[in-house]
Amino acid sequence: MVIPTLGPFHILHPRYNGVTVAELVRAHQPEKIFLASYGPEELAAQRWRDQNEISFFHVLPWAESAGLEVEPLDAQSGLKAEAELFREALRQYPKGQQLLSKVEALEQGLHWVVSTPRTPEDFAQEPVLQALRGYHQGHVQAFGEGPATGFRRQRMAEVAERLRGFGGCAVVLVDVLEYPLLLEYLPQEQRRLPGAHTPTEPERQRSVLDRAWQLSDADDWAVLLQQLRDVEGPEALYCAAQIYLAAGQLEDAFELLEELVHTDFQHPAYLPGYTLARYGQLADVMGQRDKALRAYRAVLGLSWVPGEAREIAQAGQRTPFRLERA
Template sequence: MTLTLLPDLGDLLRLHPQYNAGTVVELLRRLGAAEVLWASDLDPDHPLRDALPAARIAIRDGFTADWAWAETEHGQLQGFLSQYPQGRERLREAAGAERDFAALVTTPMTAFQLMSAEVLDAARAYHTATQAALDEGPGTHWREKRLSELAARLAGQSGAVIAPLDDLPGLLDLLPDAHLPDLTGFAPGETSRLRALADRAWQLREDDDLNALLAALDRETGDAVTPGAELAAAAAGIYLAVGDLAAARALLERAAHALQGDVPRSLAGLTLARLGQVRDAQWDRDLATRTYRAVLALNHAPAVARSAAEAGLQDPFTLELPPE
């Protein structure tokens, strides 16, 4: 019984052009995996919760417990330590370790780099430093206990496991039959490239070449993980950012009409919430209201879409463009 561990970066998958949700799909296809054992974040809006089912890769839950209470205890410990000089020094040491590791994992990397000894050693050093500063328990979110329980649930299983990057060193220690995937000859393909394009378009920066980004989106037809409807919705966001409401609405309505079949489950909510905002900005309040209500009626809509829809029902959306 062997387990192949793949590193998860959570929302940071959206920031890594060569290790994004599409790349994870490609790695799983390379392994021949029809399902994954989920040992990562329970966030329902996790990028892989969209990508894997869209790629017809099943997610098997039941391995990760709800440790939200540990976050509460951690906050209480921070409040206690912050009252004392020595406690504040320990908090600074832990924060420094976290800052250093965060700087590493927010730097775009490839699958080879993420699973390298250098990065895994950095993850181990981060947790060692945190434990040295705050002790095992509330200070580490009960990490050793959590990993031991997770390893016990995974013991006797086989297949591909999605686990947080910084948990991999500990799981490799606790699970003798676990290993990282063999990346010999692997290179990100079209699924990864399309996902990177869409991720980039959803996160505009001031120095972006918007015309080039729109041209790139327009050239693509999409795939199962990043369908054409999402590419159209992402392009609409660019037009909305520059105040071209007519173009944004046309693209969003096209995307909404294409929301059929096994599209990523978050896409309908994101598309309709943005469409409601555009209709509001064009003074089409009645249709905007109905669109917001459609978002809230979906079986699943990401938190950001639900929040936008609820806000839109409360007050009409208005477009505020930055000064030229």
């Protein structure tokens, strides 16, 4: 089965969130998981974390617990960066900016794919596939195949060739931009796509957490807090604390984080950094500077931490955090 991944955009899709990808993988009962858009060095360095490859935070721990091998296939993954370098170079010059403006419509088409709530079966439907093909073809027509596209076609052709040698049951995870190109090169028997899928309870709970991470004034915060009480795991406590903080209920937020930091909150891998950074900030606001400093040091002592949490901790070490008054 070939499953497209949406990077950070999974958070926008209640029925195609990061846990959905993990559930699709699990249901397929693969002998092996292949990563089409990552190379061995990237996987070894776990660079996907800094790229906010949301689904990997759920798929890879499950694969490890199930004893499944995860094999990265993109031997030329370093070429991906060429696309952004190409754009950055064009932005430096007026003519380059004009060229980029000509492909703005392509970005709108891509936005329609990754921002409109999707289901797994949508990615087997022609409108979505056509929009993704159009995005790539438009860039090729404007700039040629190569640096402007991150050499996607060349890289996916090589990945497909490597997959031909595997005859067992496997799942291939591939970046959504490279998904239609990989499909072109795969033989029909390896081109199984996601079909109709009934969301599981873990997926439903993930959708509640994702909604909380995107908290806005348009949400019913009381309802969201009630939904979070039914969600298993430490992340629900963190999200509830965030809602209390946004509502100005600082003591309630601090109490929840106090509870959270005395539990096992190691998963997902981004949670320890965010939790300790926010805990430090609230400790500062509550006048508990020593506790805040311990939290900030704990953030910086983690083997990996999201960039935002690291910046919070570094700033908090220099100056006690204070809430901005409206």
